[in-house]
Amino acid sequence: MAGLRVDFGLLLEPLGFIKVLEWIFSIFAFATCGGFQGETTLLVSCKGVVNKTVTAAFAYPFRLNTVVFSAPDPKLCGGTWTDVHLVGNFSSSAQFFVTLAVLVFLYCTAALVVYIGYKHVYQRNSKFPQTDLAITVITAFLWLVSTFAWAKALADIKMSTGASIIPGIESCKAPGTTCRFASVTSMGTLNVSVVFGMLNMVLWGGNVWFVYKDTNLHNQSNRISQSPGIYQFQRGV
Numbered sequence: 001m002a003g004l005r006v007d008f009g010l011l012l013e014p015l016g017f018i019k020v021l022e023w024i025f026s027i028f029a030f031a032t033c034g035g036f037q038g039e040t041t042l043l044v045s046c047k048g049v050v051n052k053t054v055t056a057a058f059a060y061p062f063r064l065n066t067v068v069f070s071a072p073d074p075k076l077c078g079g080t081w082t083d084v085h086l087v088g089n090f091s092s093s094a095q096f097f098v099t100l101a102v103l104v105f106l107y108c109t110a111a112l113v114v115y116i117g118y119k120h121v122y123q124r125n126s127k128f129p130q131t132d133l134a135i136t137v138i139t140a141f142l143w144l145v146s147t148f149a150w151a152k153a154l155a156d157i158k159m160s161t162g163a164s165i166i167p168g169i170e171s172c173k174a175p176g177t178t179c180r181f182a183s184v185t186s187m188g189t190l191n192v193s194v195v196f197g198m199l200n201m202v203l204w205g206g207n208v209w210f211v212y213k214d215t216n217l218h219n220q221s222n223r224i225s226q227s228p229g230i231y232q233f234q235r236g237v
Contacts, residue, residue, distance in 0.1 A: 038185030
């Protein structure tokens, strides 16, 4: 059984260095998305209430259709105020993005352990580099899909929690009731999560070449290109 041979100098090589970046960027991707909490605030004036603040708190995984605004007062504006929900369920896109980031983090952790401590085993068995290549290609594609899906969902979340929600609130159309949009939590960290998704997509896509160079597929193509051709043989004759 091959023993452990730790060599941190391998992290300075392209394959090791890129794997470290993939590990770091995956952390930022799921942390900036999965850790978000925010709220939308309205100012409501109705019977016996003037500019009362009502809020709807939302967070990952962004099932906005389950989020209800707080009531303006215990009497519910004289009975004209009913439960007001935000609109939309964006959990599938958000969870796809975060789940991928977490799985990538775990894979990169395991890959770094193998690369740093068992590089000699990795190089001897051709199945390891080929498996790594397949996973790298698939992961690059999944980053592409999940990032664009999450970016679209984020745009819809901004619409569903912004000032445009006022016309869709029936309670705000009751006689003597007025609603004004006050604020919504900044979604800068969610924008950053999309940026890290794109960076991961580029990073994994670019890493395909470096992983491919470690496989016997690349070695075979090199041997074929370097071997004398039939034409050269005939010229020698």
